[in-house]
Amino acid sequence: MKKPISPTPPIEEEKIKIGAPKTTAAGIPAVVSSVKHLLGELTIGNCVKTVFSINQMNGFDCPGCAWPDPDDHRSGIGEYCENGAKAIAEEATSKRITSDFFKKNSVAELSQWSDFQLGKSGRLTHPMILREGSSHYEEISWDDAFAHIGSELNQLDSPNEAIFYTSGRTSNEAAFLYQLFVREYGTNNMPDCSNMCHESSGVALSETVGIGKGSVRLEDFYVTDLIIVIGQNPGTNHPRMLSALQKAKQNGAKIITINPLPETGLIKFKNPQNVSGWIGGGTQLTDLFLQVNINGDVALLKAIMKLLLDEEEKKPGTVFDHDFINQNTHGFENFIEELKKANVETLAKDCGISISQIHQATKLILENKKLIVCWAMGLTQHENGVNNIQEVVNLLLLKGSIGKPGAGTCPVRGHSNVQGDRTMGIWEKPKPAFLDKLKENFQFEPPREHGYDTVEAIKAMSKGKAKIFFAMGGNFLSATPDTEFTAKALQNCKMTVQVSTKLNRSHLITGKTAIILPCLGRTELDSQNGQKQFVSVENSMGIVHASRGSLTPASKHLLSEPAIVAKLATATLKNSKTNWNHLIEDYDRIREAIQNTIPGFDDYNRRVRNDGGFYLPNGARDGDFKTKTGKANFTTNPVPKHDLKNGEFIMMTIRTHDQFNTTIYGLDDRYRGIYNGRRIVMMNVEDIKEANLKAGEFIDLYNHHEGVERVAPHFMIVEYDIPRKCMATYFPEANVLVPINQYARKSHTPASKQVLVTFKRNTT
């Protein structure tokens, strides 16, 4: 009998161990862990080669995260961190998945493997096809694969029946060609990982300060007075940011941390980049930790701003930056009218922070002029994700803390080129001016109608409105919400295609036909036409710079992402005026095309060769707010109310220290003291008691949004320092519980940090 294909990994008996959470981040354990991961996957030669070229001026851009590299001094041993080392070990592994692997293992069998096992099987080496009705992938030639995909695309009734997803590792060159191909083919259906990530930041910032990107540079951290880190866990997800926070502290800045969890990296840090950082007690980073309830941020920020207003009323002109407000902002009076109605006692209850701590935060903000606010998924992945960020902007505007040195917005991006992909036009809602330029430069009529974002794409596949799903990287099935629903949607497709480096669950939950196109990774040498090429990326602070791989490719059959797009375009578009093969023979030609289409890339080929690259223009950074009102906008946002019923909890789905999104590097969450397993749920000790349960027991978690029962069975209770009625589980195991129809207003970012759950004791 044919085994069923499972969209979720089997539940294995894990011997989970719980220890005390760590009090200090990085230091020697981080160095040991980096070396262990690199040596476990790479040859010694490649280990040395990679470690010395990570984030160096002439090296490759670390695929780990989008935190910028210092413009001037960079550590001689590579600007690396423990989790960057893991990301590189994952990609540069010497293990390989050949055609034999797929002959041996059916898709159904592979679906019984854990994500960890799938990832650890090695790099993909050949294009593969899963033919309709077949149980195993088999090898296919590149030419046949492109011909097949091209022919299927051309048979659709409308180009809008195809969906083209992008994950954020794709280089500028690949992303630009990809969107050009997709638009010439005829659709704007370009959902991307950003839809699930910082889309709320993009929407909130565009409306209020006129640019969907952050305004600060790394140097601003060194001259600021006060940094607020809210809804972000940099110790795990952006470890190199801790070096910047440390330098800020050494220069006298204060740090407020706002998080439901006391995340280790934010408390104390030992810099692993220099030996002096390995010894001694480390730097205390956080001055004030506010352990907010999940989704309590609007209430907390409002309470702080109300206390600031009270002070301003006592001593007019001493708290708010009236010159800035008068000259640069819109909506101040209305904002203040609303703020006057706020009741600090109620807000304190809503956010779970005591009034005396709110006073302490207010005092720090009063005493300091230049303010930077950093945030990530803890703010964006809520129904009120856009509002969260707009309240952050309100605070910065009151202080005049934007568009001047040492102050501004700092949404900390995830994937290493997620920001660049958007700049290149990976967007389901392209601006008319951008499309006009495409038309002028490439002589075709680009589609004007907006396309599907990630949530809409899943629903379109589910309804049969979209029939072909193509992914440039990523792991769509496991990254998206409502796993069972999404799995059915993908299986409803005629064809699914993945351009990938490693095997993942999206290769197993497929349309009738599925194709895997294996590609080069960041660390590898990319030669076209006998010439070494390099690509470019944009980091979280808008610096565009080169990335040069140096390792021998994992297989001689791999193609680069730009080459894959060019060959697919050639196979699909019969009347294209673009000479795709000519473009990829020399990536300078792609960069020239970008320069002619997208503002800010003048003299691209010269400037990208400068050490450290160049900054893109950023109005908000220069105090030029390109909004509809021509000014920076104050906004008013309602306070979210959570009337949790008896037995209901609000759950956030977060990352462990041993994963990159859906890629599982290992089974430990070292900083939180959780080892050897991932199906855990963090709960407050009082809540555990109240439910007559004990730490170490297992529960099944449920969500019932819109009357659909979603269940994630068998999670071990871990007693943790988390506010009452709040829970934390890991992504992607808990994605089955995230409802497809619960997402941020305006940005459609799934509310993966705000899942309403109930639970029952597990009886199996």
Ligand SMILES: Nc1nc2c(c(=O)[nH]1)N[C@H]1C(S)=C(S)[C@@H](COP(=O)(O)OP(=O)(O)OC[C@H]3O[C@@H](n4cnc5c(=O)[nH]c(N)nc54)[C@H](O)[C@@H]3O)O[C@H]1N2
């Ligand atoms: N090693 C590693 N690095 C990564 C990644 C990875 O998986 N592994 N992923 C990359 C990507 S794509 C991204 S987007 C980033 C993600 O970086 P983060 O956003 O730091 O990642 P999360 O684990 O989702 O952590 C969210 C944090 O927000 C807190 N939080 C949750 N809900 C709330 C809330 O309501 N209010 C507040 N104030 N805080 C809240 C959580 O406790 C947690 O500390 O990291 C990038 N870098």
Ligand SMILES: Nc1nc2c(c(=O)[nH]1)N[C@H]1C(S)=C(S)[C@@H](COP(=O)(O)OP(=O)(O)OC[C@H]3O[C@@H](n4cnc5c(=O)[nH]c(N)nc54)[C@H](O)[C@@H]3O)O[C@H]1N2
């Ligand atoms: N519940 C919950 N869900 C979430 C989140 C959450 O916090 N909670 N976070 C969301 C966020 S912030 C994000 S960004 C998304 C991430 O969503 P995705 O970007 O779709 O997922 P990743 O896990 O980053 O993708 C990993 C896969 O990318 C492929 N890959 C790696 N490098 C390359 C490369 O160089 N080229 C190509 N072509 N492929 C490559 C590998 O095959 C690997 O298996 O998930 C979102 N989902």
Ligand SMILES: [Mo]
């Ligand atoms: Mo992300």
